[in-house]
Amino acid sequence: MKTNKFLKVVLGLMVTFAVVSCVQDDDYTVPSSMGDEENTNLNSLIASSTEVTIAEALTYFVPGEVTPIVTNVYVKGYVSSSDQTGNFYKEFFIQDSPSNPTAAIKIILNQVDSYNQFNLGRETYVNLNGLFIGEARSGDDVIAIGGKPNLDNEVEALTANQIPTHVLRSQVTEALMPLTLSISQISDANIGMFIEIENAQFSSSLDGEFFVDPMDDFDSSRPIESCEGFGYSYFPLETSSFANFAQQPLPTDFGGTIAGIVSKTYNGSNLVLALNSTDDINFDQAKCTPLDISDFTVVVDEDFQSAVNNTDFDFPGWTNFSEVGSRIWREKTFSGNGYTEFSTYGSGDAENIAWLVTPSIDMTGLDNVFLNFKAAQHHLDSEENTLEVFVSTDFDGTNVLGATWEPVAANLPSQANSWYEFVDSGLIDISEYSGTLYVAFKVVGSGTDLDLDGAYQIDDYKILAN
Template sequence: MKINSIKIISVILITLLLSSCVDDNFDVPTPSGSEENKELSIILGNIANDINWNLVSIADLKSRYSSGSAPVAITSNDVVKGYVVSSDRTGNFFQEIYIQDSPENPTAGIRVVLNLRSSYTRYNVGREVYVYLNGLYLGETNSGDGIISIGGKVNPDDSDEIEVISENQLGNHVFRSTNTETIIPKTIKVAEIGDNLIGTFIRIEDAFFPAELDGLTIIDPNEDFDTQRTLSACNGSGFSEFILETSSFANFSQVKMQSDEGGAISAILTKDFGGNNFVVVINDVEDIQFNESLCQPLDLSTFTPIFEEDFEGTSGSGDLTITGWTNYSQEGTRLFRSYNDSNSGSRATSIGAFRSGDASTITWLITPSINLDATANEFFSFESSNSFADGSELEVLISTDWDGTEANIATATWNSLPAAVVTDSENFRNWVSSGDVDLSSFTGNAYIAFKYIGSGDSGSDGTFEIDNIKVVAQ
């Protein structure tokens, strides 16, 4: 099914009559003045010529803070650069802007909380901004919500939270350049939604409003603040769900959802107030482009397998050895092992650091090369289970530039695949499907890796088991 297009018709005009806190003055953004330009020039000069001044990336800045911890006071002359991706023009954002590190294909985004209404007239979408961080704080406005933000001070009523940058502080800390770039949303699958993309402008295709939402307004009339609507998107042979969150003060709150068409939605990825769910928040109802026929799930039963491994050809219970595969210990002594799974009654492979005595275990199991140029619409899947479910990690990665040698594993480019991996809470008898992971965006000769991270410590020595690896294609 395709994401139901929200038909935006004359009902939009009705929404403009809504009473809310929205400033309906839709003036164009004011240009940065000569004084602001001069101050920014001084800052950029200091970065270029003074070793005590640093231009830091958004990702590096966010790495200084852990969710739920006390705010971090910034006392160094650090400056972070970003491009504005949010807008409060329609009332769907309030006292905040989100900036990301690039106008296109961003790698990180962050929220800046500020005491300014109609901020779109100053920090318009695409505007290049620089935030002078000395004297500001890094933290969360609601402790533990997972939305790392830049603020002006610590909340006097809760020392674990930050508050907005005051209007008086803004002139000394947030500077606009004269550049405004076109923001290109980053197209992702629902399964790729994660903390690394919070604060960035994303696009989800093949999306729709489910039939049960047909005819309802975007905002639940019984909600005072935010409404969450669960949307769907086609995902290989099935569907994925994600949450659209909209403020009750948005001037398009009375637009009705329709489920007969689908398409793409572009929005900022963030989390809800409690940090319990990822949500997408649109700048304007026009960011929902549902004007296509509904998508249909693919029938993967008609696809041809181009790679399969069920480990039935292995024997014994020693270290796994299969022609073409790489079983490599980057740190520690443990390798993936071959074994017979009594619960499924089949052969499989497992990895765990239990009683290894190793301070760190990093082990790779990598498939042989898989040619993705000879086919189209490739999908990857596998099954995973666990034993002694204790805090270890299993990452699923893909590379198209690895040369096949152990010496160059660490220097190759490995992209994370949005595959479902068994969780610690799953019963050890159960096998969990990864789902159908779309590989169609990759070309060339690809290698798929299972990367285990753990240690001999009892808190991170769990065991993962893998079976029924398959790549199918048209």
């Protein structure tokens, strides 16, 4: 009995000490459960350095170069990727917020099983002074923080000696809320973010297939499909052959949501989604099917089948206008399909801006009215090479810049899509407009900047009523 009382006293003292040790004595104190040395380093970093946002840190990157950081600045973020399942290796991403992130950056480090220290959602600080920002693989457009440059103008991993003084945890771990995006909304701006695709599924044609093809040495790509408008959109799911779920069968019977990290293929040619865990696949719904156009009344239908290849676009009632530069929209045909295209390649203009405006639409007597079209891209290298969609009720049929144009949200092709892959815009509700309505497609690019000389294509323009 005396022994039990003694143990109770000792345990009570231990609990009291533990509680006292976690009390913050100023704004910078981190609980000592993180380790005294790490606490000291983090407290010192916050007190003596200036915080920059992840978005600001990304601007330090110069394409083709490695940027040394020589000022007392740090960046803070929340861990969005995990190597616990083996699908990431000696790297993790941090994003600027546990929900609705706007920027993310990769940290490459000579450490395996980093999830034990930098777990998902962990608030993490990176002392940038003495580190470098660049690409771990030249030209892949994935900006990373590393420990030193190499002769190929790439950043290399932080060493075991650099990690404890440059990558520091706080006591905070937040629950990550994935950013919900449609497949056509995913872009380079989302690299490193934890995102979720709704209405996602794997095609029944993949029945019996595994996340990784047993014949692949390093990784495999499996297309995620999602219903968007009258068709499917696709996005590659890339899985490492070292992932512990590599030889699990793909779930093809149901659909739902799938969440993961936006990244790039090894050579940077395409955006991909990488899973932290198969727990982020929630296929508990019946698989989706695209909308059936027979359920709608087609008010306007232009399939561009009368296009004359490689001529300036001059369909009756349409307005083809160059705001900046010499290029306008062109008529194109390929394999029997007609469409219209705007390309700045070879224009010689530093900037090209071109509008293609549809004939007028009489909205009188129409209810539940929707805009629908298909769009594709090729040689798209930058999100600044944009395609936008607008509507106007005061366009006079001639003065494009004198009209009031309102942007409308549409599913549009991005770098994640294969070249010439037509993406369904989805049904764009334009029922709120009355009178005479016009739709405009606007592209911004350049004939001298090789990152901005891509092309966009439009096909199967429709106005529908339901």
